[in-house]
Amino acid sequence: MINVTKTYLPPYEEYEAYLKGIWERNQLTNNGPLVRELEQKIKDYLGVKHCLFVSNGTIAIQLALKVLGVTKEVITTPFSYCATSHSVVWEGCTPVFADILRSDLCIDPQKVEAAITENTQAILATHVYGNPCEVYELQKIADKHNVKLIYDAAHAFGASVDDKSLLSFGDISTCSFHATKVFHTVEGGAVITNNDEYAWLLDRYRSFGHIGDDYLTIGINGKNSEFHAAMGLVNLPKVPEIIAARKAIFDIYDQELNWDKLGRPELSLNTVKNYAYYPVFFESEAALLKVRDALSENQIMPRRYFYPSLSTLKFVTEESTCPISDDFALRALALPLYYDLAHEDVYRIARIVNENL
Numbered sequence: 409m410i411n412v413t414k415t416y417l418p419p420y421e422e423y424e425a426y427l428k429g430i431w432e433r434n435q436l437t438n439n440g441p442l443v444r445e446l447e448q449k450i451k452d453y454l455g456v457k458h459c460l461f462v463s464n465g466t467i468a469i470q471l472a473l474k475v476l477g478v479t480k481e482v483i484t485t486p487f488s489y490c491a492t493s494h495s496v497v498w499e500g501c502t503p504v505f506a507d508i509l510r511s512d513l514c515i516d517p518q519k520v521e522a523a524i525t526e527n528t529q530a531i532l533a534t535h536v537y538g539n540p541c542e543v544y545e546l547q548k549i550a551d552k553h554n555v556k557l558i559y560d561a562a563h564a565f566g567a568s569v570d571d572k573s574l575l576s577f578g579d580i581s582t583c584s585f586h587a588t589k590v591f592h593t594v595e596g597g598a599v600i601t602n603n604d605e606y607a608w609l610l611d612r613y614r615s616f617g618h619i620g621d622d623y624l625t626i627g628i629n630g631k632n633s634e635f636h637a638a639m640g641l642v643n644l645p646k647v648p649e650i651i652a653a654r655k656a657i658f659d660i661y662d663q664e665l666n667w668d669k670l671g672r673p674e675l676s677l678n679t680v681k682n683y684a685y686y687p688v689f690f691e692s693e694a695a696l697l698k699v700r701d702a703l704s705e706n707q708i709m710p711r712r713y714f715y716p717s718l719s720t721l722k723f724v725t726e727e728s729t730c731p732i733s734d735d736f737a738l739r740a741l742a743l744p745l746y747y748d749l750a751h752e753d754v755y756r757i758a759r760i761v762n763e764n765l
């Protein structure tokens with residue numbers, strides 16, 4: 409069986425080597441030395457000032473909204489994983505959906521600006537498939553209207569624009585280190601910012617609001633453990649080789665698939681990709697379903713990323729018109745892509761796709 413993704417597992421001995429130290433120190437969590445070491449190494453790798461390792465990528469978004477004091481309207485994308493808009497609703501804010509660009513399926517800056525009202529406090533945009541949003545345009549709009557800019561950069565670890573990590577844009581970027589992502593810590597995530605004050609507050613918020621024995625404010629438990637940090641420390645040095653292996657597979661799909669009948673994201677900025685996903689866009693949902701069925705008959709399981717369009721979830725929003733997102737949600741399919749997917753299987757997948765178009 410070939411799934412859309414497969415978790416990277418490092419050599420067992422490399423992980424085991426970290427366990428000995430955890431047993432010797434008898435400190436399993438609460439900002440232990442491995443957590444601090446991982447945070448430092450991620451900061452160095454990404455070239456960012458602050459990185460707070462947290463329990464997952466969803467709580468990272470919630471912490472970002474909390475620390476920026478966002479309580480009202482958040483303009484966000486309908487084309488993302490549900491964690492993006494669910495976090496907004498969970499924080500008691502109102503998601504306002506702005507439609508996406510046809511080129512790369514990231515949020516459309518013009519639609520963002522048109523959606524701004526006096527209640528808008530933040531923009532929450534996703535770098536879909538690890539491809540960059542219009543980061544310069546969005547920053548201009550955020551500055552002009554004095555609203556905060558948050559990126560859900562869950563897909564973007566290892567990707568950059570103009571030689572800057574995608575995780576360094578906006579007031580705050582969040583990341584997921586879930587087992588299915590390019591870089592993972594089993595479960596985990598990060599809140600990344602260059603702002604000292606936000607970083608200090610985030611550190612309080614992720615740990616019940618503690619300052620020493622006292623409390624600054626209400627907080628939550630967003631910490632992560634030494635065991636998760638250890639997985640991150642083993643996996644981080646492998647990221648370049650994982651990305652290179654993914655690129656080789658990406659290139660085969662690029663070369664083999666029938667582009668007369670398929671679409672793919674087109675990027676406008678000067679980008680270094682992380683090859684996080686391999687999405688293709690079909691001419692119709694019927695065309696997608698035909699190919700998906702043919703693949704699944706061969707034990708190949710692609711995944712509809714992202715489906716459905718978040719703007720159609722009634723528990724998220726009562727009314728929303730995002731026709732481009734609604735349309736692409738029906739036609740976008742992510743093909744299998746992971747570090748050790750055999751190249752002969754990639755050729756076979758491309759052949760089955762082409763034969764069923």
Ligand SMILES: *Cc1c(COP(=O)(O)O)cnc(C)c1O
Pocket residue numbers: 464465466467488489491492534560562563583584585586596597
């Ligand atoms: C994976 C993902 C998340 C959630 O991350 P978790 O670590 O699973 O909580 C959020 N947003 C996007 C776009 C994702 O793909």
